[in-house]
Amino acid sequence: MSSARKMPPPGRPTMPIRFALGQCALGALLVAHSGSGLCAILLGDRPEALRDELRQRFPQAELIDGAADAERLLAQVAGFVEAPWIGLDLPLDLHGTAFQQRVWQALRAIPAGSTLSYAELAARIGAPKAVRAVAGACAANALAVAIPCHRVLRSDGGLSGYRWGVARKRALLEREGRE
Incomplete structure (x- = not known):
């Protein structure tokens, strides 16, 4: 054995x-x-x-x-x-559900200076009705900047909640030339 x-x-x-x-x-x-x-x-x-x-x-x-x-x-x-x-190309040790991992992988594909809405991100991962779940996966992200959930905005383009504060989200987007 x-x-x-x-x-x-x-x-x-x-x-x-x-x-x-x-x-x-x-x-x-x-x-x-x-x-x-x-x-x-x-x-x-x-x-x-x-x-x-x-x-x-x-x-x-x-x-x-x-x-x-x-x-x-x-x-x-x-x-x-x-x-x-x-750029930040380091190995990541991700701990999350399969759905969270799909969202986080899609987030990593958003280049600096670009943004998506939560609805666009949900559609991109093939779950267009899962907008709230996408937002929840963003909130569960424990790898700030490496998994750039700050690049996800409301459908109207406005800043919404960010695990580390909207002011930090704005500052990150400004650094990337977005805001």
């Missing part, structure tokens, strides 16, 4: 998550990665709140603060916030 080893689910103690906290033009920034790629890019006003959010997202993980590799990723993500045209 074969004794194939099962991989533990994400966030188990056997899976360390390295992270770093810093500042960028949008406020506090937390960047975290597992062995598979970036698993969180969080924006906020207070570093402590971002650390708490990471703990809530991965309650069983061994969180390692300030690792050198996480510090390098933090600098890379902060640089991307400042200059989105440079």
Whole structure:
């Protein structure tokens, strides 16, 4: 009988998550990665709140603060916030439903400086009636800027809710030459 080893689910103690906290033009920034790629890019006003959010997202993980590799990723993500045209091509460790993953993949295909409405995004993934579900997938995104949900607008072109605040959404779009 074969004794194939099962991989533990994400966030188990056997899976360390390295992270770093810093500042960028949008406020506090937390960047975290597992062995598979970036698993969180969080924006906020207070570093402590971002650390708490990471703990809530991965309650069983061994969180390692300030690792050198996480510090390098933090600098890379902060640089991307400042200059989105440079691109951010890093491996991602996505945790979500199959539907969320479809939405997030479609979001990654929206180039900097471009936007879509929630309805257009729903149509693009082949679920034109799932506009609210698309909005929910955007809200569940824990990888700010890497999965650019800030590029999704209301049907009238206006800014709507953004997990990290409408002011940050506006600032990101301005940096990309959209607003």
